[in-house]
Amino acid sequence: MHSPSHSFNCLFNNPEISINSGQVFLWEKFDNSWYGIYGDHVLKFSTSAPNDDGTKDNSIEFFSFPDLEGWEERIFRLDDDIQKILSGFSNDSLISEAIKRYPGLRLMRQEPHQCMLSFVCSSNTNIPMIRRMLKNLCRKYGSKIVVDGKEFFTFPRVDSLNRASVSELLSCGVGYRAKAIKAAAHSIAHGNIDANDLMRANYDDAKEELLKIYGIGNKIADCILLFSLEKLEAFPIDIWIAKALSLHYSWLLFGNEKEGKKWKQIHQKMTSTQYKTFSETIRSYFGKYSGYAQQYLFYHMRQSEYKRW
DNA sequence: GTACAGGCAGTAT
DNA sequence: ATACTGCCTGTA
Numbered sequence A: 001m002h003s004p005s006h007s008f009n010c011l012f013n014n015p016e017i018s019i020n021s022g023q024v025f026l027w028e029k030f031d032n033s034w035y036g037i038y039g040d041h042v043l044k045f046s047t048s049a050p051n052d053d054g055t056k057d058n059s060i061e062f063f064s065f066p067d068l069e070g071w072e073e074r075i076f077r078l079d080d081d082i083q084k085i086l087s088g089f090s091n092d093s094l095i096s097e098a099i100k101r102y103p104g105l106r107l108m109r110q111e112p113h114q115c116m117l118s119f120v121c122s123s124n125t126n127i128p129m130i131r132r133m134l135k136n137l138c139r140k141y142g143s144k145i146v147v148d149g150k151e152f153f154t155f156p157r158v159d160s161l162n163r164a165s166v167s168e169l170l171s172c173g174v175g176y177r178a179k180a181i182k183a184a185a186h187s188i189a190h191g192n193i194d195a196n197d198l199m200r201a202n203y204d205d206a207k208e209e210l211l212k213i214y215g216i217g218n219k220i221a222d223c224i225l226l227f228s229l230e231k232l233e234a235f236p237i238d239i240w241i242a243k244a245l246s247l248h249y250s251w252l253l254f255g256n257e258k259e260g261k262k263w264k265q266i267h268q269k270m271t272s273t274q275y276k277t278f279s280e281t282i283r284s285y286f287g288k289y290s291g292y293a294q295q296y297l298f299y300h301m302r303q304s305e306y307k308r309w
Numbered sequence B: 001g002t003a004c005a006g007g008c009a010g011t012a013t
Numbered sequence C: 001a002t003a004c005t006g007c008c009t010g011t012a
Helices: A015-020 A071-075 A082-087 A093-101 A112-120 A127-141 A158-163 A166-170 A175-189 A195-200 A203-211 A218-228 A239-248 A257-266 A272-286 A290-304
Strands: A027-030 A033-038 A041-047 A060-065 A144-147 A150-153
Touching (some): A041 A144, A112 A218, A166 A175, A239 A290, A272 A290
Antiparallel strands (some): A033 A041, A041 A060
16 A cells, blocks of 8 residues: 655655664665565555656655555654654764764664564574574565565564474574574463553563563663663663773763773673663663664664674 | 674573 | 573674
8 A cells, every 4th residue: 555755854864774774674675665574564665766857856655565554653753753852862972973974863663573573583693694584484484475576474473483393493594592482472472471561561660571581681672672662761782882882981881990991801791780780871871762872873883884784 | 614693591609 | 790601503
């Protein structure tokens, strides 16, 4: 189905950059169109081809299969008052610089079950591998939807993953994460954990629930909370953010210089208590929209390393 | 061959 | 609490 194109302001003229941030995994570009898996749906948007005179108007058209009315507001968080949120970081020079440098970068709202399973697959691996694992899972357990002559596979229902045997999951190349995938699917399928409950709960309570699940630790829990459970104060600290923190925020995190230097050398492998301490400090510094700061920091760190994915 | 990639759980101190 | 270890899999 076809949604009318938006009259976008400068704060949302570039949905591509948010997808390229690497926090969503199942989007692909063909020509002028992006296609993404969102639970049971295939989403698509197209930027307009250049006009005859070589100029480009910046209208974007949105589609979904099956129809998902107004998905772009939801997925790109157009309901956030981003101007207000970003202006809240004006006292931080690094984030302010990143905001100027990467216009249009936004958090994306992910489908909760898909988000949870995606990040469960993300441990100790890289983005191309995560994408491969998820695509394999979709192909094996999702359903096929043909759009524009291309085959897409929806994200598996938790029931299917819960019923799958570990050896079947292994054939998707997920390795030792198979056990964690089953654990997560089982928790959802049996109602031990419920996305709507967690959305209503506060950050700490929701996180505590997620941490009970085998395979979900601090970082993955924070990703799930930020990207799918409306906890915008969540601040996932992965290796990239850890680098950013030791590079730019040691003044904030370390009272004494020595400890900062020591941590710089290690600069990964945080203990659980370190994670908690850093997380609390940084969240009280950036405030209730810390997650947006994380998004800009993460993107900036990846950009400055000329990473490909 | 070996190191490494968006962490995590298990065990021993 | 912290230190240390192994882990599927594909790529460089």
